[in-house]
Amino acid sequence: MNIRKVAEMAGVSVATISRVLNHPEQVLPETRERVLAVMKEQNYTPNWFARGLNLGTTHTIALLIPNIESETNQRIISGIETIARSKGYAVFFCNTHGDQAIEEESLDMCENRRVDGVAFVSLNLPEERVQQARENGIPCVHVGKNRSSGCDTLCYIDFEEGAYRLTRHLISLGHEEIGLLLDSSERHRSAQIEAGFLGAVRESGKKIRTKQISGEAGVQNGYFAAQRMIKRKELPRALIAAGDGQALGVIKAAQDLGVAVPDELALASMTDSPMCSIVNPPITALELPANKLGMAAARLLFDSIENKELELGVPQEMILQPKLKIRKSCGNTKYIYELFD
Amino acid sequence: MNIRKVAEMAGVSVATISRVLNHPEQVLPETRERVLAVMKEQNYTPNWFARGLNLGTTHTIALLIPNIESETNQRIISGIETIARSKGYAVFFCNTHGDQAIEEESLDMCENRRVDGVAFVSLNLPEERVQQARENGIPCVHVGKNRSSGCDTLCYIDFEEGAYRLTRHLISLGHEEIGLLLDSSERHRSAQIEAGFLGAVRESGKKIRTKQISGEAGVQNGYFAAQRMIKRKELPRALIAAGDGQALGVIKAAQDLGVAVPDELALASMTDSPMCSIVNPPITALELPANKLGMAAARLLFDSIENKELELGVPQEMILQPKLKIRKSCGNTKYIYELFD
DNA sequence: ATATTAGATGTAACTGATTACATCCGTTAG
DNA sequence: CTAACGGATGTAATCAGTTACATCTAATAT
Numbered sequence: 001m002n003i004r005k006v007a008e009m010a011g012v013s014v015a016t017i018s019r020v021l022n023h024p025e026q027v028l029p030e031t032r033e034r035v036l037a038v039m040k041e042q043n044y045t046p047n048w049f050a051r052g053l054n055l056g057t058t059h060t061i062a063l064l065i066p067n068i069e070s071e072t073n074q075r076i077i078s079g080i081e082t083i084a085r086s087k088g089y090a091v092f093f094c095n096t097h098g099d100q101a102i103e104e105e106s107l108d109m110c111e112n113r114r115v116d117g118v119a120f121v122s123l124n125l126p127e128e129r130v131q132q133a134r135e136n137g138i139p140c141v142h143v144g145k146n147r148s149s150g151c152d153t154l155c156y157i158d159f160e161e162g163a164y165r166l167t168r169h170l171i172s173l174g175h176e177e178i179g180l181l182l183d184s185s186e187r188h189r190s191a192q193i194e195a196g197f198l199g200a201v202r203e204s205g206k207k208i209r210t211k212q213i214s215g216e217a218g219v220q221n222g223y224f225a226a227q228r229m230i231k232r233k234e235l236p237r238a239l240i241a242a243g244d245g246q247a248l249g250v251i252k253a254a255q256d257l258g259v260a261v262p263d264e265l266a267l268a269s270m271t272d273s274p275m276c277s278i279v280n281p282p283i284t285a286l287e288l289p290a291n292k293l294g295m296a297a298a299r300l301l302f303d304s305i306e307n308k309e310l311e312l313g314v315p316q317e318m319i320l321q322p323k324l325k326i327r328k329s330c331g332n333t334k335y336i337y338e339l340f341d
Numbered sequence: 342m343n344i345r346k347v348a349e350m351a352g353v354s355v356a357t358i359s360r361v362l363n364h365p366e367q368v369l370p371e372t373r374e375r376v377l378a379v380m381k382e383q384n385y386t387p388n389w390f391a392r393g394l395n396l397g398t399t400h401t402i403a404l405l406i407p408n409i410e411s412e413t414n415q416r417i418i419s420g421i422e423t424i425a426r427s428k429g430y431a432v433f434f435c436n437t438h439g440d441q442a443i444e445e446e447s448l449d450m451c452e453n454r455r456v457d458g459v460a461f462v463s464l465n466l467p468e469e470r471v472q473q474a475r476e477n478g479i480p481c482v483h484v485g486k487n488r489s490s491g492c493d494t495l496c497y498i499d500f501e502e503g504a505y506r507l508t509r510h511l512i513s514l515g516h517e518e519i520g521l522l523l524d525s526s527e528r529h530r531s532a533q534i535e536a537g538f539l540g541a542v543r544e545s546g547k548k549i550r551t552k553q554i555s556g557e558a559g560v561q562n563g564y565f566a567a568q569r570m571i572k573r574k575e576l577p578r579a580l581i582a583a584g585d586g587q588a589l590g591v592i593k594a595a596q597d598l599g600v601a602v603p604d605e606l607a608l609a610s611m612t613d614s615p616m617c618s619i620v621n622p623p624i625t626a627l628e629l630p631a632n633k634l635g636m637a638a639a640r641l642l643f644d645s646i647e648n649k650e651l652e653l654g655v656p657q658e659m660i661l662q663p664k665l666k667i668r669k670s671c672g673n674t675k676y677i678y679e680l681f682d
Numbered sequence: 683a684t685a686t687t688a689g690a691t692g693t694a695a696c697t698g699a700t701t702a703c704a705t706c707c708g709t710t711a712g
Numbered sequence: 713c714t715a716a717c718g719g720a721t722g723t724a725a726t727c728a729g730t731t732a733c734a735t736c737t738a739a740t741a742t
Contacts, residue, residue, distance in 0.1 A: 093434030
């Protein structure tokens with residue numbers, strides 16, 4: 001069923017059919033009704049390709065994301081999806097697994113299919129590749145990272161500030177030995193976290209022993225990392241984990257191996273999740289405005305799409321702040337002082 | 342940059358360009374090289390719309406899913422995505438939030454855009470609506486449910502059997518009072534679970550007190566449900582939760598309100614997740630082959646797409662079995678008998 | 683009564699690919 | 713020497729829409 005058949009059946013021309021769909025106010029109400037009736041009866045839906053071919057717009061954006069396991073990413077997806085739907089856009093979903101080859105492939109796909117915009121949550125592609133996409137007329141947002149990336153819009157959470165606050169919190173509780181369990185697959189974020197962490201340490205003026213431990217994301221890896229440190233007696237007195245998965249793994253390992261939290265190990269996480277408040281003790285963590293982040297990113301993207309200005313100059317930025325959720329996993333000042341007696 | 346310009350620049354006709362892309366073996370190697378060089382130099386990518394318009398295929402499938410929070414769904418998504426990518430298909434992602442209106446809207450979108458197939462994880466649409474999509478030539482798989490749904494392919498996990506095994510396990514441990522905490526938003530699955538549960542109870546021949554509690558999914562709802570039961574002294578001696586989120590909430594509530602697990606409450610979950618083995622005690626749960634499920638669903642879908650036979654008759658089915666992971670949350674036989682002394 | 687105008691509708695060009703069919707040309711067979 | 717053939721390439725129709733421009737009608741202005 002195509003537009004010409006509908007036109008024939010309704011006894012009008014194809015232009016009228018098209019107008020009924022795109023500029024209904026230009027069509028006489030009775031004609032419009034007749035056409036709509038035929039459409040309904042014939043179960044007609046306009047062909048998206050013919051449409052896209054003419055209009056040059058696909059009303060589609062793509063989302064490149066490294067994984068969907070993390071709560072943060074889920075909420076980013078949800079935020080983007082919500083805004084996209086409200087604007088009538090469809091979303092291509094590409095789980096890149098953080099793999100550059102898959103990103104490349106996905107971005108090719110985006111160009112082929114003339115998506116109207118791309119939101120990168122994962123981005124390992126060289127800057128020039130992204131530039132190329134933009135030169136092809138595709139606005140790109142980078143969600144969640146502030147790395148210079150070739151995108152015209154950046155939208156991220158201030159992890160440096162978050163790490164700074166979390167570290168200050170630990171220092172204010174009297175801790176003098178603080179470890180940082182990083183995620184080696186998130187190099188850029190790790191650098192930010194380290195910066196905030198070391199900044200807070202420096203600023204405190206105290207002599208704090210610090211230690212960076214490289215690790216991988218996820219409960220299991222957190223578990224193994226903690227297990228290793230405990231066995232080697234290298235466990236710091238306080239530990240900031242880069243992700244809630246890791247933190248949960250650490251707390252479990254501590255439990256299993258008889259290390260008391262927070263008495264022997266103060267634990268904090270750079271990201272919050274429902275489980276952080278469920279475990280025992282509940283874990284002090286940074287609550288990320290991930291849903292907001294997704295929505296903000298989508299809005300910025302649609303701004304670029306609609307304004308079509310695509311200046312290749314300085315990218316627009318939007319920075320969201322995480323919120324420190326103090327729970328019980330870091331102990332409290334009183335306790336720390338007792339320990340130091 | 343379109344095919345004509347490339348043709349002009351390479352000094353050949355459009356047909357040759359098209360052949361280079363679609364049937365390279367039909368083109369003289371030197372011509373081919375020349376064309377490819379121009380393409381690369383001009384950064385040309387074929388227009389997907391023009392292509393789809395001709396071929397009638399979009400190499401795109403859609404995925405309608407009610408949420409991405411559950412581990413099971415994440416793994417389904419991952420499975421589908423993996424197969425889709427390996428076949429060169431793109432995936433439209435529609436988070437329906439289990440909302441029928443959004444499903445309707447999404448399915449309309451699928452028809453408009455001529456997706457080659459739809460995988461429903463969430464499906465509240467009337468059967469006729471799905472049939473309509475199929476009459477429009479779109480194969481539909483229903484992932485995860487076995488409800489008659491108008492789809493041509495069903496692909497699901499046998500929750501009835503799972504509930505049966507879980508219940509038998511509890512009965513074998515000597516439990517005589519077993520509750521079922523359901524998820525009212527998953528009515529069909531609840532019915533399956535109930536069937537398996539009651540089947541096992543009946544088959545045991547023992548006089549078992551049963552109780553169905555309606556509830557909602559998620560950690561918080563599990564917590565509240567347990568809290569309510571504990572306060573009203575209605576907590577059964579053993580409880581099967583419909584989801585791992587609920588179960589985690591229950592275990593937390595038990596902890597907070599001083600109910601010992603498994604000593605005073607035996608707890609099991611119909612779905613497993615990493616957290617189930619992390620909490621204390623680790624929760625006995627059904628491990629769902631969700632990744633396999635996604636992959637199987639995608640394969641069935643591509644089968645339908647490629648064979649284009651779309652018989653509107655009896656749907657093809659694929660049933661996967663969950664696996665019982667016995668952990669510590671249900672206690673053991675010895676202990677139960679002690680209690681009964 | 684005629685010119686003007688606005689609103690409704692129609693005609694046909696155009697979007698960018700694919701591909702059936704036509705053409706051209708060099709090779710081989712008769 | 714010519715016919716037949718087949719490989720490489722070109723021509724033009726086609727897919728299903730959108731829309732600039734043309735046309736027609738009827739109402740209003742002069």
